[in-house]
Amino acid sequence: MPRVRLVDVAQRAGVSMKTVSNVVHNHPHVAPELRARVQAVIDDLGYRPNLTARRLATGRTGMIALAMPEIDHPYFAELSRRIAEEATRRGYRVLIEQTLSQDDAEHAVLRDREEGLVDGVIFQPVRMGTLEIARLDHDTPLVLLGESASPVTTDHVMIDNVAAARDAVRHLLALGRTRVAFAAVVADDITGSTNRRLVGYQEALVEADAPLTPDLVFSSPDFSPEGGAASVRRAIDTGVAFDALLCRDDKFALGALKALADAGLRVPEDVAVIGWDDTQLASYTSPTLTSVSPDKTALAEVALELLLERIGGHQGPGRHRIVPHTIAVRQSAPYR
Template sequence: MMPTARLKDVAAIAGVSIKTVSNVVHDRPCVRPATRDRVRAAIAELGYRPNASARRLVTGRTGMIALALPEINVPYFAELSRHLADLAAARGYRVLFEQTITGVDVERTVVSGVEAGLVDGVLYHPVALTTREVAELRQHLPFVLVGEGAAPLGMDHVMIDNVAAARDAVRHLLRLGRTRIAFLGHETRSPTNTTRRRLMGYQLALEENGIAPDSDLVLAIDSFGPDEGQRVISGAIEGGMDFDGLLCRDDILAFGAMSALHAHGVRIPDDVAVVGWDDIAVSAYTEPTLTTISPDKHEIATLALDMLIERIEGHHGPGRHRLASYRLRVRASAPDDH
């Protein structure tokens, strides 16, 4: 077993005094930015964790934050969680993970059940709660919202511009000469804000280019997963649906869609060009590799964590809504030169 890293170990790696490390751990403003970055890098390298009991006695804080996500095992959320955990560790915080997969009642229970004495604040990705319900959470703990769910004006919130990103994806397909572009991923029950925004961008891009949106090209799903993408696209092909481009709500659905296209002898991208969403790690290794909307997960994590720590330390200003960057990562499933 590796010995537990101590304050003096961090100081030795960073080349500073123990007092300087303590100042960084407690986020005191008396440390130069370059020195602070060096200490945080040493903290991350050694996996140093401040003693929670001692820290609470000194600061009244636990050094713990909660991260509440719909599904921890979804690759996008797993990758975002890793960024948040690494960044939090460098700031002297540990992360408690909560999962809200099963619906609105579980969201209410998980979020209302986060003990104020256990964590200092919460990073939360709402799905089913209303804007009013989310707004009431601010009474208990510092909250920062992540993603496309309800986002009251009074609360901090980080997301990408899903409408603009979907428009970019569709415009890319249109530039490739695709005119029958399908959208895969409209939930049959209670579409999420994420889906609504992406579908809006899809529709706007078509209309801006003089193409009337066709509701028959909006493909409904009963669940998320590659098997569902495969089932829906297989059904569309067997039903004779004519399409030459496909925007998928996420990469997982796109993987299933490409499997169905392969199974039916449909060539990618020759017959159908495919675009996914999330740029999860495996999308660079599919056959063909997947063109996808790539949110800057590191930037999302950084913005959210910075705002949460500011709230924990006493910031009481109005809610701040931040847009993180994204890019269309072009690969072989919809290449520029095809």
């Protein structure tokens, strides 16, 4: 059964296609009785606008792409949800893309983008750095998230990771802890995020004249919780003394909590622990997890704001926005 088109409605109602289009879009300056008659025909025929045709005519898709490393990573899943909800509020749909932190896939996000797929892209690169992104010749409106790249030519939204790491370490020191460890660095994969968090970690220890030694920076083979657990186990086994732990992210924190429990170390009594990302699971670990909390709603809102301005035609240098963070204080590193 052929699809009902605008021209079909127009013919049945005895008006032009443009008039039907005006009614569909609630255009002013349509005589009330004509509007009613056209609407009755629309309802009667069950006419629904064809979005593909509309997009061709307007040059707009009404969609944005959201390219994340892993869509089921708790932090990315939560951030994606907020972006999707904000996009929906602003009348956009979200096409999800997963890069699995792979070079090729990240390059493809921008380089191989076809025309007429989306109006703009929100992209959290892991591999691609500032120069790589700056060098890509693309004209798709783009906003970056994360910490791996910050070209002056592209809009970018993030929290101040250095400051957030400093705040987290200060919180641990304020609890009277003196030997703060970092879990963990992935030896062959020191990403932008890891770097900035390490900077803040070191700044806070230096500022407090607290111990800062290489053995306090744990090493993991990968980014899994199990890797985090293994890094903490190894530190314990080799006799590293630490009474506090800043984890690179909540997954590492999960692993750390497990390794500490297995070793009979109580959290926070023996070791105070802070994670990062403040994902949902931070509230339900045992003990509940204190975590660096990026304002995900603000990340989403600002990213959408900047992207829609670019889609709307805004030109000019990249805008870099810092959104707030807090420390979500729970049992694993409580208030004093």
